[in-house]
Amino acid sequence: MDEIQQAKWDELKxxxxxxxxxxxxxxxxxxxxxxYMPPAGGAARARQSALIERLAHERRTxxxxxxxxxxxxxxFDSLPAESVEAAHYRRMRKAYERATRIPGAFVAQFTEHVxxxxxxxxxxxxxxxxxxxxxxxxxxxxxxxxxxEFFPGYAHIADPLIDMADEGMTVAVIRPLFETxxxxxxxxxxxxxxxxxxxxxxxRRRYPKAQxxxxxxxxxxxxxxxxxxxxxxxxHHPFMTKFSHDDVRITTRVDEYDLANALFSTxxxxxxxxxxxxxxxxxxxxxxDAGTSLGVHESQSRLWENLVGRSRRFWQHYYPALxxxxxxxxxxxxxxxxxxxINRVEPSLIRTEADEVTYNLHVIIRFDLxxxxxxxxxxxxxLPEAWRARYEENLGVRPPDDRDGVMQDVHWFAGPIGGSxxxxxxxxxxxxxxxxxxxDAHPEIxxxxxxxxxxxxxxxxxxxxxxxxxxxxxxxxLRRVTGQPLTLEPYLAYLSRKYSELYGPM
Ligand code: ZN
Numbered sequence: 488m489d490e491i492q493q494a495k496w497d498e499l500k501x502x503x504x505x506x507x508x509x510x511x512x513x514x515x516x517x518x519x520x521x522x523y524m525p526p527a528g529g530a531a532r533a534r535q536s537a538l539i540e541r542l543a544h545e546r547r548t549x550x551x552x553x554x555x556x557x558x559x560x561x562x563f564d565s566l567p568a569e570s571v572e573a574a575h576y577r578r579m580r581k582a583y584e585r586a587t588r589i590p591g592a593f594v595a596q597f598t599e600h601v602x603x604x605x606x607x608x609x610x611x612x613x614x615x616x617x618x619x620x621x622x623x624x625x626x627x628x629x630x631x632x633x634x635x636e637f638f639p640g641y642a643h644i645a646d647p648l649i650d651m652a653d654e655g656m657t658v659a660v661i662r663p664l665f666e667t668x669x670x671x672x673x674x675x676x677x678x679x680x681x682x683x684x685x686x687x688x689x690x691r692r693r694y695p696k697a698q699x700x701x702x703x704x705x706x707x708x709x710x711x712x713x714x715x716x717x718x719x720x721x722x723h724h725p726f727m728t729k730f731s732h733d734d735v736r737i738t739t740r741v742d743e744y745d746l747a748n749a750l751f752s753t754x755x756x757x758x759x760x761x762x763x764x765x766x767x768x769x770x771x772x773x774x775x776d777a778g779t780s781l782g783v784h785e786s787q788s789r790l791w792e793n794l795v796g797r798s799r800r801f802w803q804h805y806y807p808a809l810x811x812x813x814x815x816x817x818x819x820x821x822x823x824x825x826x827x828x829i830n831r832v833e834p835s836l837i838r839t840e841a842d843e844v845t846y847n848l849h850v851i852i853r854f855d856l857x858x859x860x861x862x863x864x865x866x867x868x869x870l871p872e873a874w875r876a877r878y879e880e881n882l883g884v885r886p887p888d889d890r891d892g893v894m895q896d897v898h899w900f901a902g903p904i905g906g907s908x909x910x911x912x913x914x915x916x917x918x919x920x921x922x923x924x925x926x927d928a929h930p931e932i933x934x935x936x937x938x939x940x941x942x943x944x945x946x947x948x949x950x951x952x953x954x955x956x957x958x959x960x961x962x963x964x965l966r967r968v969t970g971q972p973l974t975l976e977p978y979l980a981y982l983s984r985k986y987s988e989l990y991g992p993m
Contacts, residue, residue: 492562499555502546503579504772509543511730518728518736522720544594547586556580571775574958578774585651588637597630601901608900617871617889624899625867628860631903635861644861648906652781653913655960658858661909664975665851668912671979672848673881675986675993676834679844680883682990685827692816696741702812703739703753706805710791711945712737712757713764725752727759727788732771735763746813747829751792758791759784761945765953775956783961785914786921787952793843793915794922794981795944800937802826830989834882836891844986845882847915852877853896853908861905917965919978921952924969 488496516536524532559576566573604623611619631648638647643658650656704719722738729735737756741749762778770776778784795801802809806825810817817825832842838849856873859865865873874893879885886892894900898907925947926932932944951968965973987993 488562492559495555495558496562499552499559499579500773502549502552502555503774506543506546507772507774507776508731509539509546511734513539513543514728515730518720518730518738521722521724521726522738544586544591547583548591552579552583553587556583571958575773575775578957581654582774589634590637593630593633593637597634597903600626600630605897605901608894608897612890612894615888615890615894617894620894620900621867624870624904627899628867628904631905632861634903635905643858645858645905648903649909650906652906652910653961654780655962656780656782656909656913660973661854661913662858664916664973665847665854665909665912667975668847668916668979669851669881672844672982675844675982676832676848676882678993679832679986679990680834684833685824685831687828687831689816689820689824690746690828691744692746693743694746694813694816696743698812699741699743699746699749700739702809703750705808706750706796707737707753707757709939710754710757710795710941711761716764717760719753719756725756727756727763729763729777732766732768732776735760746816751796751829754796755788755792758788761791761948762787762953765949766956767954770956770958775958777957779955779957779959779964780961781910782913782917783952783964785910786917787914787948789914790918790922790948794918795936795941797829797843798936799826800933802829803937804939827989830985832986832990834884836878836884836886837895843915844982847912848881850908850912852881853898854912857899857905857908913961913973916973916975916978917961919981920965920969920971920974921948922981923977924951 513536516532516539520529520532520536556576556579563573563576566576600623604620604627607620607623611617632644635641635644635647638650641647646657649658649661700719700721704714707719708714716733717735717737719737719739721741723740725737725739727735727737737753737760739749739753739756759778762784766776778787802822802825806822809825810820820828830842832844834845834848835841838846838853841849852874856865856870856877859873860867860870871889871893874889875885878892925944929943929947932947935941935943952964955964959967962972965971983993
């Protein structure tokens, strides 16, 4: 790299740092809105957020960035493909092209449309009035197709939309994987339906908020969450957010009559945060200072929430502490009853409340319906009934209304149709694949978890996954870390082992 190239590379990074900082400011405004902002602040906040988003978009699509990328193309070609600089350049190029490929006028039209749709959804869902949403959703479908068309050369029209969340993933890869998963899970749900169930009503006793929060934060800290670089606050819909490399926050929601809700949401968001906190400090304020895809992100939250946080070994260590925190509420509940209660499998209507076994069926139903809508095989008018039929077929439950049926998730009413749901199931699959690799490398991890120690696991994840940030795509990461592309076997083996022990042979 000569001096001129060095100066251009420095300028490119400086320009990107502004995009990164504006994105952090936008996240801060949103975090405040979702935690502490008084209700009357809403109108001004919407204006402020729109301004910051617009400034970030202008910076991200500045033609100067395109010129610098072009000027540095020959330098990039000379780099070893494996180098950090090559990955850095590739990611910036991709982010720039993605941001500029969609015309500004379309972005404005789409943003306004989904903002209106979201507002109608907040009223139509409680009123169980899908018909009111139908014309909005029809337009969303139309705009989603148009959005995909800005990225010609796809094999399936959903591919460009999936690529925005899970770069490199395609319908051709996901569909057969999900179909195998669906069949296996549906057969397990049938088996479990005939098994006796543990009584979970004790989870609905009164558990005071302060103790719930303290217990969750104690585990977050034990997992490795750094409270000098983050904090936890309360919100309605829990999320993790990042303002900068050293300010990665989590939020939770506490229901005093539901012990599991805040606890597992804290463990989940902690997993997301550990990923962001573990990225190499050298990538600070660059395009690499982020998790590589939504699927990989979800794999880290689900790994800590489920593979660790809902395991027997984990609770062998932590249940005495939980019981000491809530001595009256849990006096008559032994470890085994608690363990079975937090792992009870039961088909239900609501995705976000689903257990580990049925959860992916909820996701796959949405993924299939998205594809059928985009392919034109299903109309928006037919969607509610298609939803009910799929729930009956796959989960054996039929939503009595659209409120807890097709209108339950915000995704289709606040963004495009397509690319919204696959990450959740991909995350579960990858979590098991990564975890199996960690156990292969360090079989002592499970015993350590039984002693409330997570250092070996956390260090392995930092070294193999977190520190790389967005350097590798999900596929590259999987191959490097596990020696294989995305594969279902570790996940099926994990579920089968765990739930056979709870419910009998699967
Ligand atoms: Zn998540």
